[in-house]
Amino acid sequence: MHRKFDELRLTGSLPSPSTAGLRILELTKDDxxxxxxxxxxLLADPALSGRIIKIANAANKDGLPNVKTVGQATMRLGRRAIRSVALGFTLVADNRRGEAKHFDYKDYWANALATAVTVHVLAQVTRHVDPASAFTCALLADVGKLAFASIHPERYSDLLRDNPGIPDLALARLESRAFGIDHFEVSAAIMASWGLPREFQEVALLRAQEQDIGTPEIGGDEDVDDDGKKTLLTLVRSGRQIARVLTGCWEPDDARWRGGFLSLSHLCEDLDMEYDALLSLCDAVVPSWKEWGSIIGxxxxxxxxxxxxxxxxxxxGLRSAMLTAPADMRRPHVPEEKESGLFQAELDLPLHPLDRPGVDDGEPTRILLVDDDSQMLRLIGHHLRREGYEVLTAETSAQGLAIALEHTPQILxxxxxxxxxxxxxxxxxLRRSQVGMKMYVILVTARGDDEQIVEAFDAGADDYIVKPFNPRILIARVRAAQRMIQLRERVEDSERSRLRQVAELGIMTRKLRAAALTDTLTELPNRRYAMKRLKQEWETARRxxxxxxxxxxxxxxxxxxxxxxxxxxGxxxxxxxxxxxQAHGRASDVLCRLGGEEFLVINVATDVDTSEKAAERLRSAIERHVIRHxxxxxxxxLSLGVAQMSPDMESVDDxxxxxxxxxxxxxESGRNRVCVSGQAEIQIGDDQDPQRFSA
Structure with a gap:
């Protein structure tokens, strides 16, 4: 059942690319x-420009001269790669940490990057899907989890705390009960709101299904190539499974990790690849993952x-056991190991999760000092540390930018x-990122003329100090900054409280909408939903x-x-x-209760012969299931009637x-059987109303 994520409209706290990232998405929609x-x-965001140039040079496998300008980098990487880099880097910059205590942001981004790098390499090898597009789709496949952690941090954190290590499909069921929607559906909704391809949205939804592709409900009218969609879905599923092993504990005696590793052999058929070739590909992913992890932090x-x-x-003698891996594996934190790149991806994204200390009363205010004069760094740092502040230092602006984005100081x-x-x-x-917008910035200058002061404030500075400075004045200005930060945080606390109420309203709205389309007894979609969905599938089939x-x-x-x-x-x-x-239907089938003892199954993208087999499977399952109460x-x-849409039919009523x-x-033929429309002579009695199910 299609469920709307109203929080997209009701709150402003969803994970989202920066203004520059969204503009690049809009600019690069078409060739x-x-x-x-x-x-x-790109030039309006120096940090993003630097990453674009660095990635273009890192992806140079042909011995070409290194690029030196953004223009050269864009020409070398191409539209799709630039789109992916911009989306990933700007998305991650502001979503490295958050308020959901039991949501592991480090684990989330490490797995997202590992999956994306793996899928990118798989796409290069299989040559069925554009590698840059595959990378983007894989990176964002679980963005719904990040959205839950952003919008419902307390409730989602509690859900994760109470169900540690839960597999994705089981987690989705719990999410559905708690929020009226699951992270697969939220991922698709966010992708749609960013204008990403419909194919990405369908893959996000279809990851929740273990059987083959049907036609899930998704916004947009453009047709999607099923073969390409299936291939991309296969790559994302396979990449996620490889990534779980890659980011796991690497302890052969750990049953959970061992099961995951041994289950990789199941991917050979899906990827049309020999087992040894798959292992070589996985080994090629490792240095690429580490290389891009280093590049983007x-x-x-x-x-x-x-x-x-x-x-x-x-x-x-374990390979022959073909153990099946658990759906999810947790991994302990292990220090990074330096390795050289072997299978260099053409493109990859930035992401980055590090723990945020926060600004609780019991923790010192974190201040970042940036100055190319080491003596000045020591002097200012001495005065600040003596007052109890936590001080970070950088001797270049580039180093300062990296530290600021990584450790989020309150004052710069x-x-x-x-x-x-x-x-x-x-x-x-810094002011172009959510992290930087919250920092209190004090500029230190040797000049104090009016023009320079105005320029500083126009650039986003909050205050300034003129060299040489009085240490007491410095400390006084820092304390004033602390007061401003405390006031801002009170406002943010109030805003978070309001957004929690708005988010709860979104959950309530979704549950009320679902209740209107759900049969309360069986918890299946009801007649209203059945007719609405059938009309949608009818139009899709016609088109x-x-x-x-x-x-x-x-x-x-x-x-x-x-x-x-x-x-x-009864x-x-x-x-x-x-x-x-439900248990014996296909994942792509839509099962509804029409009322009384009657049920309707919509077989999407299915001909009558396949539908007849599906009906017989359902009939046999019901006949074998003993009910005791x-x-x-x-x-x-059960008696079942099967029919296929035909050219002479004018509407779903037919x-x-x-x-x-x-x-x-x-x-009439004795019940407990399947009959197909048009394959038997049908005589309708006077009491039979063929229009009783019309919408």
């Missing part, structure tokens, strides 16, 4: 984009050789005149020339159950039938009528 405007946008972990571990398991004190990047430029760059079939199911002699055992037993039977149908101790049976007529034949 016919304004290259000069793209360069101007993401903590990576010790990783050994996949081939060596496989040889060890072969020696132990920077010299004005420095090589490479001045204090003014450093201030302006794409894909088949569409439906199965109408009716419990045989259900009235006698109610008459002989009571309505409470309710149990309905619930058991609903659960059994209050003296009732037997199975019930499709429902055809399946209803087939169901009537099944009933």
């Amino acid at each position: 016919d984009y304004d290259h000069e405007e793209l360069i101007r946008t 993401i903590t990576t972990f010790n990783a050994g050789s996949f081939q060596d571990v496989a040889n060890e398991f072969e020696r132990r 004190i920077t010299d004005w005149m420095m090589p490479e990047m001045s204090g003014i430029e450093l201030c302006a760059t 794409t020339n894909r088949p569409l079939s439906v199965i109408l199911c009716d419990i045989d002699r259900f009235k006698s159950v109610n008459d002989d055992y009571g309505h409470d037993v 309710d149990i039977v309905l619930r058991e039938v609903a659960h059994t149908l 209050s003296g009732f101790d037997r199975a019930v049976t 499709l429902i009528k055809a399946s209803d007529e087939a169901l009537y034949v099944a009933k």
Whole structure:
């Protein structure tokens, strides 16, 4: 059932790229984009420009001269790579940490990067999907989790605390109960709001399904190539499984990690790859992951050789066991190990999670000093430390920018005149990020003329100090900055409280909307939803020339159950039938309760022959399932009518009528059977109303 993430509209606290990142997404939507405007946008963010140049040079595998300008870097990387880099770097810069105590931000970004790098390498090898697009899709596949941690930090943190190490599918069920939506659906909603390809959105949703692709409900009308979608989905699923091993504990005697490693052999068929080739590819991913982790500041972990571990398991006779890995694996923190890059990706993204100390009353205010004069650093640092402040130092603006983004000081004190990047430029760059916008910036200058002071404030400085300075004046200005920070945090606390209320409203709205479309007894989608969804699938099938079939199911002699055992037993039977149908249906099928003892199954992108087999599987499962409750101790049976959309049908009413007529034949032919529309002579009695299911 399609569920809207109203928090996208109701709050402003979702993980989101910066203004520059969003502008680049907009500019690079099509191949016919304004290259000069793209360069101007990149140049407006010096930190992003530096990463673009660094990545372009790191991806140079052909021995070409290093690029020196943003324009050269964009030409070398290409539109899709620039789009991915900008999205990832600007997204991560402001989402490295947060308030959800039990959401592991480090683990999230390390796994996201490992998955993205793996999928990028897989795409290069398989050559079925654009590597840059695959990287972006894989990086953002779980962004819904980050959204929950951002919008519902306390509730989501409690959910994770109470269910440590829970597999993704089980986590999604808990999320659905708690928030009325799961992280797969939220990921798709966020991708849609950023204007990312519909294919990405579908992959995000289809990751929640273990069977093949149907047609999930997604915004947008453009058609998506199923083969490309399946290939991308396969790469993302495979990349995630490899990434779990890569970021795991690398302890062969750990049953959980060992199971995950051994299950990699299952990927060979999906990827059409020999096992040894897969291991070589995995070993090629390791240095690439570490290299890009180093470039963009993401903590990576010790990783050994996949081939060596496989040889060890072969020696132990474990490879033939083909153990199945748990869905998720936790890993201990292991120091990073330096390795040289072997399989260098053409592109990759920035992300970065480090613990934020916070600004609690019991913790000292963190101050970053940036000055190319080491003597001045020591002098200012001495006075500040003596007052009990935590002091970080940097001798260049570039180093100061990296420390500021990594450790988020509350106060930045920077010299004005420095090589490479001045204090003014450093201030302006930081102000473009959410992290930098919250810092209190004090500029230190040897000049105090009016023009310079105005320029400092225009660049985003909060205060200034003129050299030589009085230490008492310095401390007084820092204390004034502390008061401003405390006032701002009170306002932010109030705003967080308001946003929590708004977020709760979003949950309530979603649950009310779901309740209106859900059958309370069976918890299946109800008749209203069934008809709405069937009309959507009808239009999609017409537009794409894909088949569409439906199965109408009716419990045989259900009235006698109610008459002989009571309505409470009848309710149990309905619930058991609903659960059994769910358990034996395909992931792409849409199962609904129409009312009474009747159910409808919408078989998306399915012809009548396949639908007939699916119906027989459901009939057989119900016939075998014994229901025991209050003296009732037997199975019930189903009669099922199958029909496929045909050119002569004008509306969904005609499709429902055809399946209803087939169901009537099944009933008249002795019940407990499947009948297909058009394959048997159908005679409708006077009491049979073929329009009773019309929308």
